[in-house]
Amino acid sequence: MKMELVWIIIGMALATGIPRFLPVAVLSRFEFPEVVKEWLSYVPPAVLAALVAVSILAPQGIVEITLANRYIWVFIPTLAVAVYTKSPFYTLVAGIALMALLNNLFV
């Protein structure tokens, strides 16, 4: 194994580990004020909404709001399944099956 690569990997492990580890390690001893707790409770919906938007509307790393973007076409029925069933399983099956269909119909 190349030594330089091992050092790069260790550096990457620190660069990715510290931002995950530190907040809980440092902040757990404090009781947050109510307003901070409320603020933090809005983080998951905001992050998830942003992740949905990016993964559907910029699937290749650039914003692509066009009719040719098949992620948008699969998203619409998948969203309907999610809203009606509230089931991760059915939503995942519907989304994957529809995307497989489109990917095989229009290569």
Next chain:
Amino acid sequence: MPLYPGEKCIPGKLLPLKVINHKNDCSLNDFRLYKAYKGVLGMNVKIEAWTGIKAAVPVILAYMPLGLAFGVLANEVGLTVSEATLMSALVFTGAGQYIAIGLLAAGGSAFTIIMANFLVNIRYLLFSASLVPHLKKIPTGLASVLMLGLTDETYAVAAVHLRENEATVPYLAGLNLSSYLSWVASTCLGAGIGHMIANTDQLGLNFALPAMYTILLILVISSRKHLAVAIIAVVLCLLIAFLFPSTLGNLSNIIAATLVAATAGVMIKR
């Protein structure tokens, strides 16, 4: 840590079982203590761990093709099977690893690769901090170590789960570890025999992540205010991505949009 009569009981503080059973020591908080104790280590371990592993199934489905693809790419760039697997085992960050092999191929320096990884991972400061209020009953050292398993996907699953359930070590370990193992195993497989595996897009697996984000978003929206926060976040993150396309490289548009949208959520009148 023996509890003497009159000592203040802190719910969630880990105590030896015999202390909890001594009614006189701590009668008022006995039940809460017992619950907290059970929540950390008790008999629900199996159920909780299974709940975590089952919740990880969509994550695993999504990681398999991504890990395979990473293994194949790492192999093409000149990493051996053990080097690629070591990277996935120690680093566990999809985007950062893709960037790293891209930079390695282009002859980037170690410093550039590590800095790029740090930038891509800054958002986890926010994710990890937002879980702090839920993790109070878990010993801090253990909770911090569990956070090493955070990814966009495991964070999303955990955040939705913790809205209505107490955080437990077996749940978080089940969720994070099974996702982690699928990432490491699929990297190893991809680097080893990846060139023999057909294009997974034909199986529609490229929509596994978007579908999972979608259902988690639906599950996490429980009020009009949440909906408003979500809409603000979508508009902002697209606007930022449109004006500054480079922000999509490290998803800093998501952090910026989240900071503003959560602040707006606090300020909107109830």
